[in-house]
Amino acid sequence: MKYDYLLKNATVFDGTGNDSFSSDVAINNDRIAKISPQITDDADITIDCTGLVLSPGFIDVHTHDDLIVIQKPDYIEKTSQGVTSIIVGNCGISAVCATLHGVVPDPIDLLGSLDEFTFPDLTSYKERINQISPSVNVGTLVGHTTLRNNCVESLLKPATQDNIEVMKTKLTEALEQGALGLSTGLSYGNAINSSTEEICALSEVLTAYRGLYATHMRTEYDGIIGAMEEAFLVGRHAKVPVQISHHKCAGAKNWGRTVETLGLIDKCRLEQDISCDCYPYRAGSSNLDLSQVTADYDILITWSTPHPEMSGKTLEEIAAAWSTDIHQAAARLQPAGAIYFQMHEDDVRRVLQHASSMVGSDGLPRDPNPHPRLWGTFPRVLGHYSRDEQLFSLATAIHKMTGLSAQRFSLSDRGFIKENYFADIVLFDANKINATATFEKPKQRADGIEYVFVNGVVAYTDKQMTGNRAGRFMEREKNQ
Ligand SMILES: [Zn+2]
Incomplete structure (x- = not known):
């Protein structure tokens, strides 16, 4: 047996949240071929991983990278952090299923410019991703604001019954083609006039697919409890999991209230499936x-x-x-x-620590002076919050960006170091890992990331993109 890669003497964190173990890991083609304390077979390339952590590639569950990843397939912003998979289509805005009418409404314009929106259905997007093969794998939610914009007369008005039927048909088609679920961005002006009934009606389509309902809630300010109750109602109505996007308590008046919001999540989690994602900064963007x-x-x-x-x-x-x-x-x-700078540091920490939370950058790749979360989210959780601040163990930090995320978003054969799983792997130095991106200088590659493998191909090493890309479109795992 001759492997493509043999990673020797690594400290393996397998993504489950369990403690590390020392092991060799062999890669063949796009898969993890063998995990064993001592692998003696030959390999084309052997890497001595002494002193390095070997973990599943990080999954950025909250992105707006729908179109940048096509325009810029060597996606260094994410790959340099150890991210191997991204979820796009968040906050109600997706490039998939968009049929624009001469303008790109706010906040769909966060994704790109008019001529880039060429994906009226999911299949056309999937084919483009697979053809271009970016440096990360891509899975997508379907955005509610995108669906509305296709058919409503005015985004500022509630959808009619006819509009809802059109949206349901489009969403069903996208789920059939592999979408992971539905997202909303109800606090935005172009979605805020949609009623709870509209969202509930749309969510009914998710049930048969067990699609996720991900929501940038109607408010993250004073009325947050009501907004959470609305989100949970949608989840119960459709009997589907709920993901609260970039959970925060915004506004000085609401600082400290994550005690209350996380308490509500804990209470409601006894009855229904709820989780959240967050980025490790006290500023939003x-x-x-x-x-x-x-x-x-x-x-x-x-x-x-x-x-x-x-x-x-x-x-x-x-x-x-x-x-x-x-x-x-x-x-x-x-x-x-x-x-x-709308959050309190204590709230950021509490959400990061919560059992239901996973890591999502919410980075805005089109911004000329982006929030540092675009380049720094994952190394900051590992370096600053886990190692330096000891907010949680390294095993927990990794779990929140790998295994937990893959399970939540129904990504098959990813998120864990396991034989026959895809070889999405990061090798990093746990002592050196740090985000170097700052608010002043946000476009900085992280320290400590040594190798990033995507589907068995080295996408990044020596702080450089290799130009070898193997990213694929990720469809929702069937029949869990
Ligand atoms: Zn959002």
Whole structure:
């Protein structure tokens, strides 16, 4: 027997959350061929992994990478962190199933420009991903705002019964073609007028597929408990799992309230299947939303169409420069992007620690000055929160970005170091791993990532993309 790769003397964390063990791991073609304390067979390439952690490739469960990954298939932002799979189509916005009518509505415009939206169904997207083979595997949710935009007269009005039937048909087709579930972004202006009944009706389609309902909830501010109850109601109505996206308690008034929200998750988890994802920073980021402008905390402008010179400055600084108030300044900057320092560090920690949480970057790859989560999420959890702050063990940190995530999003044969599973593998130095991306300098490759294998191919080593790509489209695992 001759293997393609033999990884010797590694400290293996298998993604289950169990303690590590010392082992050799052999790779053949796209799969993990053998895991054993001592493998003596030959291999084309042998790598001595003494002192290195061998873990499943990280799964970024919350991304807006739908189109960037096609435009830029050597996707260093994620691959350099050890990410081998991404879930796109979050927050109600997906490139799949989009038929645009001459404009890209907010926040669908976070994904890309009009000419890039060429995927009226899931199959066309799947084929494009498989043809281009990016440096990461890609699975997708179907966005509710995307579906609405195909058929409603105005995004600012509730959908009609006819609209709902059109959306249900499209969603069924996408699930049939391998979609992982449905996402909503109910706090956004272009979705906020959809009723709970509209979401419940759509969610009924998920039941037969056991598709996931992932939601950027109606609010993450004062009314968060009501928003959670709405999300859970949808899950119970359709009898499907619920994923609260980028769970946070936003706004100074709500700092500390994750005690309450996580308590509610714990209580409701006794009756239904609920989990969440989060990124390891106390700032969020999105398009600049006038309703979120406040003097309670810093708001950093990342881009502005009429005033590109203001990117990197806080709204307060810009208002002072213009001798106006922050609300006027925000209006003048539109359209614009922003980073909001809207959370409390204690809340970030509590959500990260919660048994139901997994890691998702929510990075915005089109932003010229992106939030550092785009480049730094996974190394920051491993280096800062697990190793330095000892928020949880390395085994738990890895579980929250591998096995737990793969199970949650029904990704077959990924997320664990297991024989016959896909060889999506990261080798990293647990002492050195660190996010180097900062708010000032956000586009930085992490330290400590030594090798990234995707489907048995080395995509990244020596802090460089190898140019060898093997990413594939990931369909929802059938009949769990
Ligand atoms: Zn969101």
